[in-house]
Amino acid sequence: MPISFYEARQRILDHVPLLDMEKVPLLDAAGRALGQDIVADQALPIFNNSAMDGYAVRTEDCTLGSSLPVVGQLIAGGKPHDTIQPATAVRIMTGAALPQGADSVIPFENCREEDSAITITQTVKKGDHIRWAGEDVRPGDKLISAGTLLRPSEISILASLRHATLNVRRRARVAILATGDELQDINELYFEGGIINSNSWALSAAVKELGAIPVILGIARDNLSDLRTKIREGLQADALITSAGVSAGDRDLVREVLREFDTQELFWKINIKPGHPTAFGLCQNKPVFSLPGNPVSTLLTFEEFVRPALLQMMGHRTVLRPLLKATLTESLKKKPGRLQIMRVALSFDQQGELQVASAGDQNTGIVRTSLHAQGIALLAEERDFFVAGEKIDVHLLGPSTALGY
Ligand code: AMP
Ligand code: MG
Numbered sequence: 001m002p003i004s005f006y007e008a009r010q011r012i013l014d015h016v017p018l019l020d021m022e023k024v025p026l027l028d029a030a031g032r033a034l035g036q037d038i039v040a041d042q043a044l045p046i047f048n049n050s051a052m053d054g055y056a057v058r059t060e061d062c063t064l065g066s067s068l069p070v071v072g073q074l075i076a077g078g079k080p081h082d083t084i085q086p087a088t089a090v091r092i093m094t095g096a097a098l099p100q101g102a103d104s105v106i107p108f109e110n111c112r113e114e115d116s117a118i119t120i121t122q123t124v125k126k127g128d129h130i131r132w133a134g135e136d137v138r139p140g141d142k143l144i145s146a147g148t149l150l151r152p153s154e155i156s157i158l159a160s161l162r163h164a165t166l167n168v169r170r171r172a173r174v175a176i177l178a179t180g181d182e183l184q185d186i187n188e189l190y191f192e193g194g195i196i197n198s199n200s201w202a203l204s205a206a207v208k209e210l211g212a213i214p215v216i217l218g219i220a221r222d223n224l225s226d227l228r229t230k231i232r233e234g235l236q237a238d239a240l241i242t243s244a245g246v247s248a249g250d251r252d253l254v255r256e257v258l259r260e261f262d263t264q265e266l267f268w269k270i271n272i273k274p275g276h277p278t279a280f281g282l283c284q285n286k287p288v289f290s291l292p293g294n295p296v297s298t299l300l301t302f303e304e305f306v307r308p309a310l311l312q313m314m315g316h317r318t319v320l321r322p323l324l325k326a327t328l329t330e331s332l333k334k335k336p337g338r339l340q341i342m343r344v345a346l347s348f349d350q351q352g353e354l355q356v357a358s359a360g361d362q363n364t365g366i367v368r369t370s371l372h373a374q375g376i377a378l379l380a381e382e383r384d385f386f387v388a389g390e391k392i393d394v395h396l397l398g399p400s401t402a403l404g405y
Contacts, residue, residue: 002269002276005339005378009305011266012280013319016287016309019170019238026164029150031211033315035167038144043134044160047080048098052129055089055111055118056102062124069117074099089118098130105129137161147317149400169315172212175234176203179220179227179245179254180293199243199298206302207241209399212310222251231257238313239286241306244293247277254290255279263288271381273338274364275301287313296364300341303376303397321395326356326375328390336384343373344394356394373397 003011021035050056061068068089074080076095083100084090090099098105103126111118137143137157144154150166158166176199184194186201197219204214215237220230222245231254234240245254246268255268263283268290270278274297279290287309291301308319326346334340343359356377360369375394379386386392 002271003267004381005270005272005304005341008267008270008272008278008280009308009320012287012305012309013312015266015280015282016239016313017285018315019172019313021167021315022170023165023167026155026159026166029158029166029168030152030155032150032168032171033311033317034144034146034148034150034154035169035315037142037146038158038161038163040137040139040141040143040161042137042139042161044137044157045131045133045135048133049076049131050074050092050094050096050098050105050129051131052105052107053093054091054105054107054129055113056084056092056098056105057089057124058084058086058101059104059124059126059128061087062104062106062120064120064123067117067119070113103127103130145317147315149316149318151402169313170238172239172310172313173215173237174207174212174310175215175217175237175240176200176207177217177220177230177234177240177242178293179222179242181222181251183219185219198295199293202295202299203241203243203302206299206307207310210307210310211314222253224253224257227253227257228260231261235261235283235286235288237286239310240283240288241302242288242290243298244291246279246290246292258283258288258290271338273335273340275304275341276338278305280305294364295367296343296370299370300343300376304341323393323395324354325391326354326377326394328386328388328392329355329357331388332358332379332386334379334384334386336382339381340377340379342377342379343369344375344377345372346374346394346396354394356392 068087070091071088073091074096075093080097084102104124106124110122178197178200182195183197200216204216207214217230217234220226242254245252261283263281265281268279269276275292277292278301281288289306291298311319344356345359347355349355359373375396377392377394
């Protein structure tokens, strides 16, 4: 019995192992999931400093019309000035440490210096144009939790806190095996009846996109001995993805060979279209994804089932892409009975609302439709018709976004 889309995904996520941690230089951590919680061990900013080029003053001295002699100059990175004397001003540059006792900065553009003194012509409020120590981050603040995707913003604050290295989960090494007697390598002289192996390339690109490492095993022919050799090699990696040879055809031997290796098959067949014959199992505690061979099915099942699994293995907290509501600009028909993974085109209407339509012919033979798809709609099993104007759930495709995945 095929299991449901959601059950299949849950079963996978319930079974994939978590990879080990490693310590890497800060930049190597970018784009990966943080392995440890980060608690600030210092304040940011570290010291009170000026947010503008101007004059540091004591606010109480700044009654309108008063004149303050300019008694010194502070540049960013310079030694901190002594305590400011009452009724004086100190020239100060952005980022320079505020003198003791000063509690506001008057920007150059708000006053004029004449004969080494400034005249107060605008109201000055305590704290104007000052960055107080600790106003951004206080020691002890819980800043970033384990599992967070490290974007440039996270790297920025981690650098300020002087984390030259970070603990992250290892990148998964993912073996990719194409299977089929008809398959040809990209550079080979064409033979009649040959189908170019595009899946190894597509899957490798997809694996790389999420920060894992593809290990291309090449093509296994549809015979037991070739499959055994290549699958054994694939089991050296952290996970194995096979494509094709997993249906019920005469030469569909992938599952048989996996059984020989004592794979615990956790399901075969999902109630979806495309991607129906997808299988998943654990072999020597390593996840093995057997995807259908049709290039459209291969990538769609990777997206929905393998991608979340690999992200989870690599310690990411958010592994499923968020669902967005989009309004259908056309009606959609499907056969009831299976959940349809539909390739969809997304756009915005004049109010900026998200709109969705089919990206084109959904026949799995038409790979080209994927070129026009920015997202995926998951159309419920029991439904057969979706009316224009209806809101449906979609998720984006492609590299991860600030929204998560
Ligand atoms: P199968 O699952 O073995 O029945 O394959 C389904 C379809 O996908 C067949 O038309 C295959 O030729 C095609 N196919 C299988 N593997 C690949 C591959 N690596 N690259 C491109 N097409 C493939
Ligand atoms: Mg085949």
